[in-house]
Amino acid sequence: PVPLPQSFLLKSLEQVRRIQGRNSVLLEQLCAAYRLCHPQELVLLGHSLGIPQAPLNCCSRQALQLTKCLSQLHSGLFLYQGLLQALAGISSEVGPTLDMLLLDVANFATTIWQQMESLGVVPTVQPTQSTMPTFTSAFQRRAGGVLATAHLQSFLERAHCALDRLA
Amino acid sequence: ESCGHIRLSAPAVRLGDPVVASCTISTHCSKLDREPQILWRLDDGPNQPGDRQQHLPDGTQESIITLPHVNHTKTFLFCLVPWTNSFQILDQAELQAGYPPASPSNLSCLMYLTTNSLVCQWEPGPETHLPTNFTLKSVRSRADCQYQKDSSILDCVPEDGQKSCSIPRKHLLLYQNMVIWVQAENVLGISKSPKLCLDPMDVVKLEPPTLRALDISPDLVPQQPGCLWLSWKPWEPSDFMDQKCELRYQPQLRGTNWTLVSHLPSREDQFKLCGLLQALVYTLQIRCIRSPLPGLWSSWSPGLQLRP
Amino acid sequence: ESCGHIRLSAPAVRLGDPVVASCTISTHCSKLDREPQILWRLDDGPNQPGDRQQHLPDGTQESIITLPHVNHTKTFLFCLVPWTNSFQILDQAELQAGYPPASPSNLSCLMYLTTNSLVCQWEPGPETHLPTNFTLKSVRSRADCQYQKDSSILDCVPEDGQKSCSIPRKHLLLYQNMVIWVQAENVLGISKSPKLCLDPMDVVKLEPPTLRALDISPDLVPQQPGCLWLSWKPWEPSDFMDQKCELRYQPQLRGTNWTLVSHLPSREDQFKLCGLLQALVYTLQIRCIRSPLPGLWSSWSPGLQLRP
Numbered sequence: 111p112v113p114l115p116q117s118f119l120l121k122s123l124e125q126v127r128r129i130q131g132r133n134s135v136l137l138e139q140l141c142a143a144y145r146l147c148h149p150q151e152l153v154l155l156g157h158s159l160g161i162p163q164a165p166l167n168c169c170s171r172q173a174l175q176l177t178k179c180l181s182q183l184h185s186g187l188f189l190y191q192g193l194l195q196a197l198a199g200i201s202s203e204v205g206p207t208l209d210m211l212l213l214d215v216a217n218f219a220t221t222i223w224q225q226m227e228s229l230g231v232v233p234t235v236q237p238t239q240s241t242m243p244t245f246t247s248a249f250q251r252r253a254g255g256v257l258a259t260a261h262l263q264s265f266l267e268r269a270h271c272a273l274d275r276l277a
Numbered sequence: 278e279s280c281g282h283i284r285l286s287a288p289a290v291r292l293g294d295p296v297v298a299s300c301t302i303s304t305h306c307s308k309l310d311r312e313p314q315i316l317w318r319l320d321d322g323p324n325q326p327g328d329r330q331q332h333l334p335d336g337t338q339e340s341i342i343t344l345p346h347v348n349h350t351k352t353f354l355f356c357l358v359p360w361t362n363s364f365q366i367l368d369q370a371e372l373q374a375g376y377p378p379a380s381p382s383n384l385s386c387l388m389y390l391t392t393n394s395l396v397c398q399w400e401p402g403p404e405t406h407l408p409t410n411f412t413l414k415s416v417r418s419r420a421d422c423q424y425q426k427d428s429s430i431l432d433c434v435p436e437d438g439q440k441s442c443s444i445p446r447k448h449l450l451l452y453q454n455m456v457i458w459v460q461a462e463n464v465l466g467i468s469k470s471p472k473l474c475l476d477p478m479d480v481v482k483l484e485p486p487t488l489r490a491l492d493i494s495p496d497l498v499p500q501q502p503g504c505l506w507l508s509w510k511p512w513e514p515s516d517f518m519d520q521k522c523e524l525r526y527q528p529q530l531r532g533t534n535w536t537l538v539s540h541l542p543s544r545e546d547q548f549k550l551c552g553l554l555q556a557l558v559y560t561l562q563i564r565c566i567r568s569p570l571p572g573l574w575s576s577w578s579p580g581l582q583l584r585p
Numbered sequence: 586e587s588c589g590h591i592r593l594s595a596p597a598v599r600l601g602d603p604v605v606a607s608c609t610i611s612t613h614c615s616k617l618d619r620e621p622q623i624l625w626r627l628d629d630g631p632n633q634p635g636d637r638q639q640h641l642p643d644g645t646q647e648s649i650i651t652l653p654h655v656n657h658t659k660t661f662l663f664c665l666v667p668w669t670n671s672f673q674i675l676d677q678a679e680l681q682a683g684y685p686p687a688s689p690s691n692l693s694c695l696m697y698l699t700t701n702s703l704v705c706q707w708e709p710g711p712e713t714h715l716p717t718n719f720t721l722k723s724v725r726s727r728a729d730c731q732y733q734k735d736s737s738i739l740d741c742v743p744e745d746g747q748k749s750c751s752i753p754r755k756h757l758l759l760y761q762n763m764v765i766w767v768q769a770e771n772v773l774g775i776s777k778s779p780k781l782c783l784d785p786m787d788v789v790k791l792e793p794p795t796l797r798a799l800d801i802s803p804d805l806v807p808q809q810p811g812c813l814w815l816s817w818k819p820w821e822p823s824d825f826m827d828q829k830c831e832l833r834y835q836p837q838l839r840g841t842n843w844t845l846v847s848h849l850p851s852r853e854d855q856f857k858l859c860g861l862l863q864a865l866v867y868t869l870q871i872r873c874i875r876s877p878l879p880g881l882w883s884s885w886s887p888g889l890q891l892r893p
Contacts, residue, residue: 120827120878121760124786127825144369145320145353154309154358154365158279210701210754217759224728224761249369250279 114176118225119277125218126270132211133266136259139204144252149260156257159243159250163261164189169272177231179272180222185237186265187219192239193258200251208255215262280306281315281356281367289373289407289464290347296372297343300327300356304336313358315340320353324364347374350406375406377466381459384470387482387573390514395449395477397433398441399459399470409463411435413442418456422474451478479571484512485578486522488563491547504551505585509563511543512575519543520572522565526550528557529582553585588614589623589664589675597681597715597772598655604680605651608635608664612644621666623648628661632672655682658714683714685774689767692778695790695881698822703757703785705741706749707767707778717771719743721750726764730782759786787879792820793886794830796871799855812859813893817871819851820883827851830873833885834858836865861893 141147164186168178194212199205226232245251286297300315315338316324327340340356352372357364379402386397397413413433418424433442449455455477459470491506498506511520520543525535538550543565553559562577594605608623623646624632635648648664660680665672687710694705705721721741726732741750757763763785767778799814806814819828828851833843846858851873861867870885 117878121786124826124878125760131825145355146366146369150363151357151366154360155279155367158306213754213757214759217761220758221760246279247368248371253366253369 114225114276116277118221119273122218122221122273123270123277125214125221126266126273129211129214129218130263130266130270132207132214133259133263136204136207136211137256137263139207140252140256140259143201143203146252146256149256152253152257155250155253159245159254159257161193161243161254161257161261162189162240164265166265166268166272169268171271171275174272174275176276177226177229180226180229180231181233183269183272184219184222184226186269187215187222188237189240190258190262190265191215191219192242193254194262196242196245197251197255197258200255204255279368280309281358283354283356283368283370285354285370285372288371289375291376291465292350292374292406293346293348294374295343295345296347297341298354298370298372299339299341300368301333302338302358302367309358309360312338313360316357316359316364317342318355318357319344320349324357344372347372350375373407373464375463375465376403378405378409378461378463378468379403380468381411381461381470384457384459384473386457386473386475386477386480388477388480389482392443393446393449395444395480396441397444397457397459397473401440401461402468405463405465407463407465409461411440412460412462413444413457414460415444415448415455415457417450418454418474420454422454422456422472424456449477452476476571479567481515481518481567481572483515483518483520483565483567483573483575485562485564485575486511486543488524488561488578488581490581490583493547501549501551503553503555503585504549505553505559505561505583507548507550507561508546509544509548509578511565515565515567518567518572519569520565521568522563524550524561524563525577526553526559526561528554528559530557555585558582558584587676588617589666591662591664591676591678593662593678593680596679597683599684599773600658600682600714601654601656602682603651603653604655605649606662606678606680607647607649608676609641610646610666610675617666617668620646624665624667624672625650626663626665627652628657632665652680655680658683681715681772683771683773684711686713686717686769686771686776687711688776689719689769689778692765692767692781694765694781694783694785694788696785696788697790700751701754701757703752703788704749705752705765705767705781709748709769710776713771713773715771715773717769719748720768720770721752721765722768723752723756723763723765725758726762726782728762730762730764730780732764757785760784784879787875789823789826789875789880791823791826791828791873791875791881791883793870793872793883794819794851796832796869796886796889798889798891801855809857809859811861811863811893812857813861813867813869813891815856815858815869816854817852817856817886819873823873823875826875826880827877828873828880829876830871832858832869832871834861834867834869836862836867837890838865863893866890866892 166182168175168182245254281300281302283300290296315330318324327342330340333339354370354372355366356368357366381399383400386395388395414430416424416428416430431448433444435442454474456472456474458472461468486509488509491508493506522541522543524538527533527535560580564575564577566572566574589608589610591608598604623638626632635650638648641647662678663674664676665674689707692707694703696703722738724732724736724738739756741752743750762782765781769776794817796817799816801814830849830851832846835841835843868888870888872883872885874880874882
């Protein structure tokens with residue numbers, strides 16, 4: 111496959127680290143503000159709320175398919191952008207961190223999209239946001255926030271590994 | 278629709294009071310065993326069973342727990358069930374505890390001619406441990422301080438945590454009475470301070486005049502031993518107000534008292550003060566008050582050290 | 586309808602340029618004599634007749650005056666007529682004079698990780714003597730710094746008189762190029778600075794790491810004369826950025842130069858620096874730059890005084 115430019119890989123790795131940093135701050139803030147510190151205690155709630163997780167299998171070491179990997183990266187970021195937007199207004203304590211995280215995720219999605227455009231592998235249909243969970247209580251919104259942030263963190267770890275291998 | 282739902286007897290209670298909580302698990306919670314044991318957790322505490330768990334007619338499971346004395350101002354209450362080898366949180370409730378607000382006291386207001394605003398301050402009263410909003414309320418009133426129930430009441434919301442509020446000029450009807458009070462409100466109750474009735478112009482924060490020594494040349498006026506020539510003019514922003522002033526002076530000697538000269542005008546170009554001892558250095562100060570209309574004394578002017 | 590009306594050839598001219606003004610007095614100006622002598626006055630100057638006064642076909646009277654060189658940045662022009670034993674002002678026009686704005690220069694930008702904003706500053710150029718608005722304009726561009734004509738241009742209006750403007754995070758697309766320039770505009774013209782094309786992340790204002798001396802206990806590591814143990818870690822907000830650093834040290838002796846150690850990592854828990862003279866006190870400093878991605882050097886860290 112066409113190798114990816116070094117500057118794109120270096121910028122992407124930096125953006126992943128930047129988002130991971132801010133994401134872990136958000137997790138700490140949600141834990142401090144609401145005592146929701148263990149995402150594994152919210153798995154059942156996640157199922158009932160329908161909090162999705164983004165796949166990155168095409169970026170794995172065993173089954174790397176570059177174009178699909180970029181596309182999954184972009185779709186995953188797009189999904190988490192939607193999820194994080196659903197948490198808007200969660201509270202004043204975490205609001206600023208959430209806003210910055212949203213911007214960083216959106217900017218990283220643009221970096222990936224621009225690279226897909228350069229490689230001429232942009233999907234014909236612009237990605238549309240899948241239906242987002244609706245939260246009927248403050249607790250569901252907070253728990254949804256913890257789950258979405260936790261899923262994003264693991265997504266970013268896998269993305270970092272894949273990009274590291276490519277760099 | 279989520280699996281579990283917590284209900285509290287009250288979202289906020291007085292510190293030390295009891296609270297009763299129930300957690301119901303709906304039947305359509307497919308992933309759970311038929312009759313899971315419902316557990317409770319306070320903040321980071323241990324998971325503990327409720328006082329009793331029962332099967333409701335509609336098939337839902339309900340656990341009830343009583344917290345005899347809530348002694349934290351903020352507590353997170355979790356309802357959990359065991360699931361595979363961990364526990365799953367089904368719902369979380371935030372329990373607040375504190376006190377209803379006491380009546381704010383010592384409400385006082387000053388009108389600042391420089392900013393043209395009326396600033397009122399008050400004592401909030403004992404800590405309530407709950408988010409408590411203070412609002413300075415004011416309404417125009419007749420001379421007798423009565424006002425119609427439907428007259429529009431102005432709300433002045435202080436900046437975060439401040440125990441004072443500034444009513445801007447455009448909301449003030451000067452030379453008319455207004456009734457002012459403070460309202461404190463939190464989830465446990467509302468309280469009001471006693472009402473003040475005042476005309477903003479009667480509570481002007483007056484600054485003292487500028488006191489100066491006049492050096493009258495001897496050929497103009499024969500030097501008189503033990504006399505001082507002084508002049509003063511009112512604080513510029515209060516120039517339009519009739520004021521009366523008083524002067525006090527005292528030699529710089531331990532144990533001497535102030536001597537007071539009252540009923541002085543607010544502007545004096547040449548004032549002769551006699552009867553002073555030549556050898557001594559005197560400290561002189563002046564202050565004024567709006568007069569004859571009501572007003573508040575200004576502070577004393579900075580001390581002027583002079584030797585007659 | 587007012588009696589007199591002044592028209593200027595231009596409301597503003599370049600300093601030193603001429604301007605022609607006309608004042609017409611309408612016929613229905615009943616209180617005036619049939620053909621009053623129209624007079625002119627500049628600011629507080631004398632009343633003077635125009636260059637010529639004529640009768641227009643529609644019956645109105647018109648006086649024309651030419652000011653050959655306008656050399657005040659602001660002039661009030663009055664049109665008057667004699668009336669009883671005084672003069673009456675019929676109209677007034679404000680004439681401005683100055684210079685069109687020169688192109689703003691030295692445009693430079695820095696990205697602040699603490700406020701997450703891009704701050705750009707520029708030199709405004711010579712004084713125009715006219716109210717001149719500066720606007721920082723930016724637009725997203727492709728990697729080659731080209732941008733569609735219809736792409737939306739962001740205006741950043743600096744605070745009064747400031748020669749810099751801060752673009753907040755929500756208007757920035759990090760890791761993409763943007764084109765930035767300054768536009769200056771007053772009544773005499775518009776000018777633009779040269780355009781900058783940059784990715785905000787390439788102009789991060791980096792702060793130096795915190796440099797510390799390590800006191801390694803002798804039983805852990807044999808003491809080596811002329812050596813120092815150091816540690817440093819990157820400035821926290823830039824932790825996510827790959828950086829390379831350089832260390833410089835110099836004995837506190839007059840006339841000695843810095844010695845430089847380059848290509849150091851941005852985080853070092855134990856760094857041994859040897860080859861130092863034991864008797865001397867050394868000043869050590871460190872700075873870093875984003876690398877391998879483009880960036881700007883941080884300033885040198887505050888000097889650390891150590892004796893090996």
